[in-house]
Amino acid sequence: MTTKETAIQLTRANLYSIFGETNPSTRLSKIAQLWVPDTEVLFIDPLGVFNTHQGISDMVAKLQDMGPGQVFTELSEVDVLSPSTDQDLWVTRLKWGAGPPGGxxxxxxxxxxxxxxxxxxxxxxxxxxxA
Known part of the structure; x- marks a missing residue:
C-alpha cells in the first residue's frame, strides 16, 4: 500500500531523477523503476502524448536540449489526494521551475x-x- 510520503517522494523523484537526468540510459532505468510497465504509461504535455518509457525519455531529452544546463526546482509543496485507498490510487500536484543553477x-x-x-x-x- 502506497503511503502519502511515498506519493510525495515519487512526485519529486520524477522531477529530479527523470526530468533532471541528462544521461539517457540512467534516465530510462529510472523511468522503468518509478513508472508502471511500459504498456500502461501515459504522459501528456504540450509536446505530445507519450505511451512508452522510451517515448518519455526521448521527450525529456528534447526538453533538455531547449535549455541546456537548466535545473528543475520545486515552486510549491506537493499536494496529495488519495481518492481511493482501497485501490491504492493517489493523485499529486507539483509546481516547478526550470532555469540556470541558482538563478x-x-x-x-x-x-x-x-x-x-x-x-x-x-x-x-x-x-x-x-516565470
Missing amino acids: EPVLTGEDVMTIVGGKIKTLYTFLGGK
Missing part, C-alpha cells in the same frame, strides 16, 4: 500525476511560460 526559472510548469500501486501511471504537465 530564476525561465520556464514554469505544473505536474498532475496519478500513482497506482506505488508506481507513476499518468502524468499531465501544464507549462506556464516564463
Whole structure:
C-alpha cells in the first residue's frame, strides 16, 4: 500500500531523477523503476502524448536540449489526494521551475500525476511560460 510520503517522494523523484537526468540510459532505468510497465504509461504535455518509457525519455531529452544546463526546482509543496485507498490510487500536484543553477526559472510548469500501486501511471504537465 502506497503511503502519502511515498506519493510525495515519487512526485519529486520524477522531477529530479527523470526530468533532471541528462544521461539517457540512467534516465530510462529510472523511468522503468518509478513508472508502471511500459504498456500502461501515459504522459501528456504540450509536446505530445507519450505511451512508452522510451517515448518519455526521448521527450525529456528534447526538453533538455531547449535549455541546456537548466535545473528543475520545486515552486510549491506537493499536494496529495488519495481518492481511493482501497485501490491504492493517489493523485499529486507539483509546481516547478526550470532555469540556470541558482538563478530564476525561465520556464514554469505544473505536474498532475496519478500513482497506482506505488508506481507513476499518468502524468499531465501544464507549462506556464516564463516565470
